[in-house]
Amino acid sequence: MVQAYEAKWLRACVLLAPVFSTCSRRQYFAVVVGTDKRVVGVGLVSVGWMGNLHTRAYQSLSHIYPELDVEIELVIAADTSEERAQYAKSVLGYRESTTDYHNVLNHPDVDVVSICS
Numbered sequence: 001m002v003q004a005y006e007a008k009w010l011r012a013c014v015l016l017a018p019v020f021s022t023c024s025r026r027q028y029f030a031v032v033v034g035t036d037k038r039v040v041g042v043g044l045v046s047v048g049w050m051g052n053l054h055t056r057a058y059q060s061l062s063h064i065y066p067e068l069d070v071e072i073e074l075v076i077a078a079d080t081s082e083e084r085a086q087y088a089k090s091v092l093g094y095r096e097s098t099t100d101y102h103n104v105l106n107h108p109d110v111d112v113v114s115i116c117s
Helices: 002-020 026-032 051-066 082-092 099-107
Strands: 038-045 070-078 096-098 112-115
Touching: 038 051, 038 099, 051 070, 051 082, 070 082, 070 099, 082 096, 082 099, 096 099
Parallel strands: 038 070, 038 112, 070 096
Antiparallel strands: none
Protein backbone atom coordinates (compact mmCIF):
# COMPACT_ATOMS: atom_id res chain seq x y z
CA MET A 1 0.00 0.00 0.00
CA VAL A 2 2.87 2.37 0.72
CA GLN A 3 4.14 1.91 -2.85
CA ALA A 4 0.84 3.18 -4.23
CA TYR A 5 1.09 6.27 -2.06
CA GLU A 6 4.76 6.62 -3.06
CA ALA A 7 3.65 6.92 -6.70
CA LYS A 8 0.99 9.46 -5.75
CA TRP A 9 3.59 11.40 -3.78
CA LEU A 10 5.89 11.59 -6.80
CA ARG A 11 2.99 12.65 -9.06
CA ALA A 12 1.83 15.32 -6.66
CA CYS A 13 5.19 16.89 -5.79
CA VAL A 14 5.11 19.70 -8.34
CA LEU A 15 1.58 20.89 -7.67
CA LEU A 16 1.79 20.44 -3.92
CA ALA A 17 5.10 22.25 -3.55
CA PRO A 18 3.41 25.55 -2.67
CA VAL A 19 1.09 23.86 -0.16
CA PHE A 20 3.41 21.35 1.47
CA SER A 21 6.84 22.83 0.75
CA THR A 22 7.84 22.62 4.42
CA CYS A 23 6.39 19.15 5.03
CA SER A 24 8.54 16.07 5.19
CA ARG A 25 7.66 12.97 3.22
CA ARG A 26 6.25 11.40 6.38
CA GLN A 27 3.96 14.39 7.00
CA TYR A 28 2.80 14.20 3.39
CA PHE A 29 1.85 10.53 3.83
CA ALA A 30 -0.09 11.44 6.97
CA VAL A 31 -2.14 13.86 4.90
CA VAL A 32 -2.66 11.29 2.12
CA VAL A 33 -3.71 8.38 4.31
CA GLY A 34 -5.56 10.44 6.92
CA THR A 35 -9.27 9.88 7.22
CA ASP A 36 -10.23 13.48 7.96
CA LYS A 37 -10.32 16.07 5.21
CA ARG A 38 -7.68 18.68 5.91
CA VAL A 39 -8.58 22.32 5.30
CA VAL A 40 -5.65 24.42 4.12
CA GLY A 41 -6.10 28.17 4.36
CA VAL A 42 -4.38 30.07 1.54
CA GLY A 43 -3.06 33.61 1.63
CA LEU A 44 -1.83 35.44 -1.46
CA VAL A 45 0.59 38.34 -1.78
CA SER A 46 0.36 40.10 -5.15
CA VAL A 47 -2.66 39.48 -7.32
CA GLY A 48 -1.00 39.86 -10.70
CA TRP A 49 -0.62 37.24 -13.40
CA MET A 50 1.30 34.80 -11.18
CA GLY A 51 -1.06 35.31 -8.25
CA ASN A 52 -3.95 34.45 -10.53
CA LEU A 53 -2.12 31.33 -11.70
CA HIS A 54 -1.36 30.19 -8.13
CA THR A 55 -5.00 30.72 -7.19
CA ARG A 56 -6.23 28.62 -10.11
CA ALA A 57 -3.78 25.86 -9.14
CA TYR A 58 -5.06 25.86 -5.55
CA GLN A 59 -8.66 25.76 -6.77
CA SER A 60 -7.99 22.74 -8.99
CA LEU A 61 -6.01 20.77 -6.40
CA SER A 62 -8.91 18.67 -5.10
CA HIS A 63 -9.99 17.81 -8.66
CA ILE A 64 -6.53 16.73 -9.79
CA TYR A 65 -5.62 14.87 -6.58
CA PRO A 66 -8.90 13.76 -4.95
CA GLU A 67 -7.10 11.07 -2.96
CA LEU A 68 -5.43 13.75 -0.84
CA ASP A 69 -8.70 14.77 0.84
CA VAL A 70 -7.48 18.35 1.04
CA GLU A 71 -9.91 21.24 0.94
CA ILE A 72 -8.44 24.58 -0.08
CA GLU A 73 -9.92 27.72 1.45
CA LEU A 74 -8.93 31.01 -0.18
CA VAL A 75 -8.67 33.18 2.92
CA ILE A 76 -7.02 36.53 2.14
CA ALA A 77 -5.21 38.26 -0.72
CA ALA A 78 -3.06 41.37 -0.62
CA ASP A 79 -1.94 43.74 -3.34
CA THR A 80 -0.67 47.31 -3.33
CA SER A 81 -3.44 48.14 -5.81
CA GLU A 82 -6.86 48.31 -4.17
CA GLU A 83 -8.43 47.38 -7.50
CA ARG A 84 -6.45 44.11 -7.77
CA ALA A 85 -7.11 43.31 -4.12
CA GLN A 86 -10.85 43.67 -4.73
CA TYR A 87 -10.49 41.54 -7.90
CA ALA A 88 -9.09 38.74 -5.73
CA LYS A 89 -12.13 38.93 -3.50
CA SER A 90 -14.86 39.38 -6.09
CA VAL A 91 -13.54 37.29 -8.99
CA LEU A 92 -11.00 34.80 -7.62
CA GLY A 93 -13.02 33.99 -4.51
CA TYR A 94 -10.84 35.07 -1.59
CA ARG A 95 -12.82 35.69 1.58
CA GLU A 96 -10.93 38.91 2.39
CA SER A 97 -8.67 41.39 0.62
CA THR A 98 -6.22 44.02 1.81
CA THR A 99 -3.48 46.36 0.62
CA ASP A 100 -1.14 45.40 3.48
CA TYR A 101 0.66 42.07 3.11
CA HIS A 102 1.25 41.91 6.87
CA ASN A 103 -2.45 41.12 7.25
CA VAL A 104 -1.91 38.01 5.13
CA LEU A 105 1.14 36.87 7.09
CA ASN A 106 -0.57 37.37 10.46
CA HIS A 107 -4.01 35.98 9.59
CA PRO A 108 -4.94 33.13 11.95
CA ASP A 109 -6.72 31.10 9.25
CA VAL A 110 -3.80 31.12 6.79
CA ASP A 111 -1.66 27.98 6.64
CA VAL A 112 0.27 28.74 3.48
CA VAL A 113 1.18 31.97 1.70
CA SER A 114 1.97 32.30 -2.00
CA ILE A 115 4.25 35.29 -2.54
CA CYS A 116 3.85 36.18 -6.20
CA SER A 117 5.49 39.59 -6.42
